Amino acid sequence: MADIDVKLxxxxxxxxxxHAAFLACFGHLGAVTAFTGVVxxxxxxxxxxxxxxxxxxxxxxASMHAIAETAAERFEIAALxxxxxxxxxxxxxxxxxxxxxxxxxxxAFEAVDYMMDRLKSEAALWKRExxxxxxxxxxxxxxxxxxxxxxxxx
Amino acid sequence: xxDALFFGRVxxxxxxxxxxxxxxxxxxxxxxxxxRLFIGDDDSxxxxxxxxxxxxxDQALHDGDExxxxxxxxxx
Numbered sequence: 001m002a003d004i005d006v007k008l009x010x011x012x013x014x015x016x017x018x019h020a021a022f023l024a025c026f027g028h029l030g031a032v033t034a035f036t037g038v039v040x041x042x043x044x045x046x047x048x049x050x051x052x053x054x055x056x057x058x059x060x061x062a063s064m065h066a067i068a069e070t071a072a073e074r075f076e077i078a079a080l081x082x083x084x085x086x087x088x089x090x091x092x093x094x095x096x097x098x099x100x101x102x103x104x105x106x107x108a109f110e111a112v113d114y115m116m117d118r119l120k121s122e123a124a125l126w127k128r129e130x131x132x133x134x135x136x137x138x139x140x141x142x143x144x145x146x147x148x149x150x151x152x153x154x
Numbered sequence: 155x156x157d158a159l160f161f162g163r164v165x166x167x168x169x170x171x172x173x174x175x176x177x178x179x180x181x182x183x184x185x186x187x188x189x190r191l192f193i194g195d196d197d198s199x200x201x202x203x204x205x206x207x208x209x210x211x212d213q214a215l216h217d218g219d220e221x222x223x224x225x226x227x228x229x230x
Contacts (some may be wrong), residue, residue: 037230042192054162056222096230116230123229126162137163138228
């Protein structure tokens with residue numbers, strides 16, 4: 001049974017601290033990979049001040065946990081962590097942190113890649129992009145669907 | 155009493171995040187609640203859940219159910 005730790009964070013996310021803590025607990029396994037997503041200051045040359053991530057308490061955490069469970073099983077991962085911000089996240093601030101620990105590096109890389117692709121389209125979050133000239137809800141793009149499709153191949 | 159919650163684009167369109175509805179004597183289904191709340195039938199992008207489980211078809215609702223309507227997810 002993999003060690004899975006999922007948290008939704010309304011206020012802050014410190015990826016350096018999260019990575020250090022994960023490494024301290026699971027570094028002995030031999031392979032630890034991590035990904036941090038940061039809010040872009042511009043989207044297609046349009047300035048972004050912040051994202052607002054709406055969430056459904058309970059359902060959002062459950063949707064992320066389900067993704068982590070599938071990743072752990074599929075890639076034989078010993079430990080996984082997901083930290084996701086919700087509410088207002090300013091440009092330049094981290095919005096998501098994902099890490100995997102395994103005895104094999106390939107499995108750890110793939111698990112992180114897989115979880116990010118699924119979080120984009122399947123985590124129960126609703127992301128709004130706000131800037132001086134924009135204010136709109138973001139929905140998964142064709143590229144996001146393609147990214148997700150990669151994992152349906154045998 | 156049914157607790158109806160709204161998230162994302164749906165909450166914005168309705169101008170509210172939550173409302174409570176009495177179950178009438180003749181009963182209430184998920185799709186009839188959706189129509190009653192003026193959430194467009196033709197908008198295939200509106201998703202629904204009952205007690206935090208996503209539902210795609212109609213079903214009878216019961217007193218104490220938590221129903222949610224929302225747009226497609228966009229995390230990551």
